Amino acid sequence: MAAASDRPGEFELIARHFAPIAGAGGLGLVDDAGLLRPARGYEIVVTTDALVAGVHFFPDDPPASIARKALAVNLSDLAAKGARPDGFVLTLALPQGWTESWLADFAAGLSRIAGEGGCPLIGGDTVSTPGPLTLSITAFGSVPAGRMVPRSGAKPGDLVLVSGTIGDGALGLKAHGPARPAWVAQLGAAERDFLADRYLHPQPRLALAEALQRHASAAMDVSDGLIGDLAKLLKASGVGADIELDAVPLSPAARAAVMADPALAELAWTGGDDYEILCTMPEREYSALMAGAGEISVPLTQIGRITAEAGVVHYREKGRVREFAHGSFSHF
Amino acid sequence: MAAASDRPGEFELIARHFAPIAGAGGLGLVDDAGLLRPARGYEIVVTTDALVAGVHFFPDDPPASIARKALAVNLSDLAAKGARPDGFVLTLALPQGWTESWLADFAAGLSRIAGEGGCPLIGGDTVSTPGPLTLSITAFGSVPAGRMVPRSGAKPGDLVLVSGTIGDGALGLKAHGPARPAWVAQLGAAERDFLADRYLHPQPRLALAEALQRHASAAMDVSDGLIGDLAKLLKASGVGADIELDAVPLSPAARAAVMADPALAELAWTGGDDYEILCTMPEREYSALMAGAGEISVPLTQIGRITAEAGVVHYREKGRVREFAHGSFSHF
Incomplete structure (x- = not known):
C-alpha cells in the first residue's frame, strides 16, 4: 500500500x-x-x-x-x-x-x-x-536544532503557567453529548454553545510556539487534564510544584457552570480536552516575555511555582490543601 | 493526547x-x-x-x-x-x-x-x-536532496524490472487463510509454508535502496498487484509499456501452484502483497548496476520495456496478446 x-x-x-x-x-x-x-x-x-x-x-x-x-x-x-x-x-x-x-x-x-x-x-x-x-x-x-521545548526542563523556582482557559473542553463534552446533566440546562444558550465549541473545535496555540521556544524551560499541551498532565511534566523534570487552584483561569461559561454545580471545578481541572499549553519558565524569562508587548496573542496565567521536591505537588484551594484521587482520564 | x-x-x-x-x-x-x-x-x-x-x-x-x-x-x-x-x-x-x-x-x-x-x-x-x-x-x-526515486520518471526505452519473485504473497494468502482452495492440498508442505511465510512476513527490499537511488528512473513497491501497480507507474510517468508475462519471475512454490491450477498465474500477476520493487531504468544504467558485482543481493529481472504510448500496455503471454479486466485489488 x-x-x-x-x-x-x-x-x-x-x-x-x-x-x-x-x-x-x-x-x-x-x-x-x-x-x-x-x-x-x-x-x-x-x-x-x-x-x-x-x-x-x-x-x-x-x-x-x-x-x-x-x-x-x-x-x-x-x-x-x-x-x-x-x-x-x-x-x-x-x-x-x-x-x-x-x-x-x-x-x-x-x-x-x-x-x-x-x-x-x-x-x-x-x-x-x-x-x-x-x-x-x-x-x-x-x-x-536543539531548541525543541521538552517536558523535562522545569527547574525549582520556575513559574508554572497555562494558556487560555482550562476546563471548557471537559465541560463542553457534557454540554455537547447526548446525556446532558442538569447543570447544562442552567446555562444560557451562548454559554452552552461556547463550551460545546471549545470541545468540538480546539484551538491549537500555534501563536505561542515562538515564545515558548525562546522562554520556556518545559512545556506540553493539556489534553488529558491539567492535574494529570502537570504530574507528567513534573515527573519528566524530576521536580514538584505548589499550585494555586484558584488561579487556574476559567472562562465566563465555565465559571457559570461551576456556579451551577461547584463539583464541576474538579472536572475542569482534571477533565482534559483543553488543548491549552502548560509550561514553566524562570521568572526573568516571564518578565522578558511580558516586556515584548504584543508578542503573544493568547494570555498566559501563572498558577504556581516549581519546587525541588520531586513528584510532590501541593494544591491549594481557598487557602486549604487539596488532593486528587484521579489525576486524568485514562484509556485503560 | x-x-x-x-x-x-x-x-x-x-x-x-x-x-x-x-x-x-x-x-x-x-x-x-x-x-x-x-x-x-x-x-x-x-x-x-x-x-x-x-x-x-x-x-x-x-x-x-x-x-x-x-x-x-x-x-x-x-x-x-x-x-x-x-x-x-x-x-x-x-x-x-x-x-x-x-x-x-x-x-x-x-x-x-x-x-x-x-x-x-x-x-x-x-x-x-x-x-x-x-x-x-x-x-x-x-x-x-532531490534524489528520491519518483513514480513519474520512466522514459521510453527504459527497461521494466522487478525484484525477487511475484505472486507469492497473493498465493500465500490462500495457503494461509481459513478457506483453502483445492490446489493448496496439491502443494508440498514446504511450498505451502514458503508461500504463507511470504504473505505473513514480507521482506522489505532495503538492500536495493542505494542501487535504485543511483540507477532507477522510476520505482514503487508492488503492494496492490504487479499489473495494477505498473499501470499507476505508467500513468504517473505518462508512458506505456510492452510486458512479457512469461518473464515475470515466479518462485518454485508459485510455479508448483500454477502447475496445479493454471488460472493462478493471473492471481500471481494481479493479486498483490508482494512488497517487491517495480522499477525502470535506462539500459546503460542497468549495465552499470550489473557491472558493480555484488552490489545488490536481491535479483532484478527484466519483464519488459517502456514505450512512448501513454497509458497503453501490451501484455504478451506465450507470444499472444493478453488483457486484464481487473488490474489490482481495490478497497472500494
Missing part, C-alpha cells in the same frame, strides 16, 4: 478531495511517499495521535469538526514543543456505509484547519474497516 | 514494551513528540500505511507477524524511494479484550523488524477501540 495510495476509486477520491489540501511535499499525492525538506540547522518535531469514533468524538459529529479536531490536537503538540508546522500525513479507516458527501465535508474541514495552521497534507492512506471510523495523523514541525 | 502518550497504565505499557525499541529521536518515549535530525543535504521521505484486523491480516495471526508486516510494508515504500530508514511512529487502537501477553509478542516482533531495518521507534499513541485492532505506521527515511 502506498503513502498516497491510489487504488481505483481511492485514486479518484484522493484527487477530488485531498489533493487540494496537499503541499509541495505531497508531490500531488500521486507518489508512494511525501517529502520533508528541513531548512539548514533545523530539526523535525514529529507528533502522532489516533482518534476513534465513539471514543474520541461522537460518530455523528459534523465531519468537518472531526477533521478539524484530528489535526488540531497534533498542531497543539507542535505548538507546545515550540515548532512551526511543516505538514502532516493522514490515515483514514472508513466504516461501512460511508458516503462521498461525508468525505467531502471531512476534507473541507481538514482543508480549513490545514490552511489556518500552515500545515499542508503530504501523504496518506485510506482503507476500509468493519469497525468505527478511525483516523491517525502524524504531523511535522520545524525547530532550530 | 501526546505523541508518546502516557496516561496511567499506558505509561507503564510504553515503558515496558515500547521504550526498548525507541531510538535517540524517541526521547525515551516520555515527551510529547519525537525528533528527526536529518543530515545536511538530505531530505526526509515520509510514508504511511494503515492496517485493520480482518482486512489486512487475520485477527488471530501471530502478533509478532502483524507487527512485522505493519512496519515492513512501510520499509518497502522507503526502499522503493531509494531512502535509508531513520525511524517510525506507531498508533495502535487496541480492541476489547486485548492482553498484555499479546502486546508483549507484538512489541517483540516490532523490535526485531525495527532492528533489522535500522528503523527505531520515535513516538506513538495507544488508544482503545470498540472495533478491530487497527494500526497506523508513519516511517521516515533519508535521501540526498
Whole structure:
C-alpha cells in the first residue's frame, strides 16, 4: 500500500478531495511517499495521535469538526514543543456505509484547519474497516536544532503557567453529548454553545510556539487534564510544584457552570480536552516575555511555582490543601 | 493526547514494551513528540500505511507477524524511494479484550523488524477501540536532496524490472487463510509454508535502496498487484509499456501452484502483497548496476520495456496478446 495510495476509486477520491489540501511535499499525492525538506540547522518535531469514533468524538459529529479536531490536537503538540508546522500525513479507516458527501465535508474541514495552521497534507492512506471510523495523523514541525521545548526542563523556582482557559473542553463534552446533566440546562444558550465549541473545535496555540521556544524551560499541551498532565511534566523534570487552584483561569461559561454545580471545578481541572499549553519558565524569562508587548496573542496565567521536591505537588484551594484521587482520564 | 502518550497504565505499557525499541529521536518515549535530525543535504521521505484486523491480516495471526508486516510494508515504500530508514511512529487502537501477553509478542516482533531495518521507534499513541485492532505506521527515511526515486520518471526505452519473485504473497494468502482452495492440498508442505511465510512476513527490499537511488528512473513497491501497480507507474510517468508475462519471475512454490491450477498465474500477476520493487531504468544504467558485482543481493529481472504510448500496455503471454479486466485489488 502506498503513502498516497491510489487504488481505483481511492485514486479518484484522493484527487477530488485531498489533493487540494496537499503541499509541495505531497508531490500531488500521486507518489508512494511525501517529502520533508528541513531548512539548514533545523530539526523535525514529529507528533502522532489516533482518534476513534465513539471514543474520541461522537460518530455523528459534523465531519468537518472531526477533521478539524484530528489535526488540531497534533498542531497543539507542535505548538507546545515550540515548532512551526511543516505538514502532516493522514490515515483514514472508513466504516461501512460511508458516503462521498461525508468525505467531502471531512476534507473541507481538514482543508480549513490545514490552511489556518500552515500545515499542508503530504501523504496518506485510506482503507476500509468493519469497525468505527478511525483516523491517525502524524504531523511535522520545524525547530532550530536543539531548541525543541521538552517536558523535562522545569527547574525549582520556575513559574508554572497555562494558556487560555482550562476546563471548557471537559465541560463542553457534557454540554455537547447526548446525556446532558442538569447543570447544562442552567446555562444560557451562548454559554452552552461556547463550551460545546471549545470541545468540538480546539484551538491549537500555534501563536505561542515562538515564545515558548525562546522562554520556556518545559512545556506540553493539556489534553488529558491539567492535574494529570502537570504530574507528567513534573515527573519528566524530576521536580514538584505548589499550585494555586484558584488561579487556574476559567472562562465566563465555565465559571457559570461551576456556579451551577461547584463539583464541576474538579472536572475542569482534571477533565482534559483543553488543548491549552502548560509550561514553566524562570521568572526573568516571564518578565522578558511580558516586556515584548504584543508578542503573544493568547494570555498566559501563572498558577504556581516549581519546587525541588520531586513528584510532590501541593494544591491549594481557598487557602486549604487539596488532593486528587484521579489525576486524568485514562484509556485503560 | 501526546505523541508518546502516557496516561496511567499506558505509561507503564510504553515503558515496558515500547521504550526498548525507541531510538535517540524517541526521547525515551516520555515527551510529547519525537525528533528527526536529518543530515545536511538530505531530505526526509515520509510514508504511511494503515492496517485493520480482518482486512489486512487475520485477527488471530501471530502478533509478532502483524507487527512485522505493519512496519515492513512501510520499509518497502522507503526502499522503493531509494531512502535509508531513520525511524517510525506507531498508533495502535487496541480492541476489547486485548492482553498484555499479546502486546508483549507484538512489541517483540516490532523490535526485531525495527532492528533489522535500522528503523527505531520515535513516538506513538495507544488508544482503545470498540472495533478491530487497527494500526497506523508513519516511517521516515533519508535521501540526498532531490534524489528520491519518483513514480513519474520512466522514459521510453527504459527497461521494466522487478525484484525477487511475484505472486507469492497473493498465493500465500490462500495457503494461509481459513478457506483453502483445492490446489493448496496439491502443494508440498514446504511450498505451502514458503508461500504463507511470504504473505505473513514480507521482506522489505532495503538492500536495493542505494542501487535504485543511483540507477532507477522510476520505482514503487508492488503492494496492490504487479499489473495494477505498473499501470499507476505508467500513468504517473505518462508512458506505456510492452510486458512479457512469461518473464515475470515466479518462485518454485508459485510455479508448483500454477502447475496445479493454471488460472493462478493471473492471481500471481494481479493479486498483490508482494512488497517487491517495480522499477525502470535506462539500459546503460542497468549495465552499470550489473557491472558493480555484488552490489545488490536481491535479483532484478527484466519483464519488459517502456514505450512512448501513454497509458497503453501490451501484455504478451506465450507470444499472444493478453488483457486484464481487473488490474489490482481495490478497497472500494
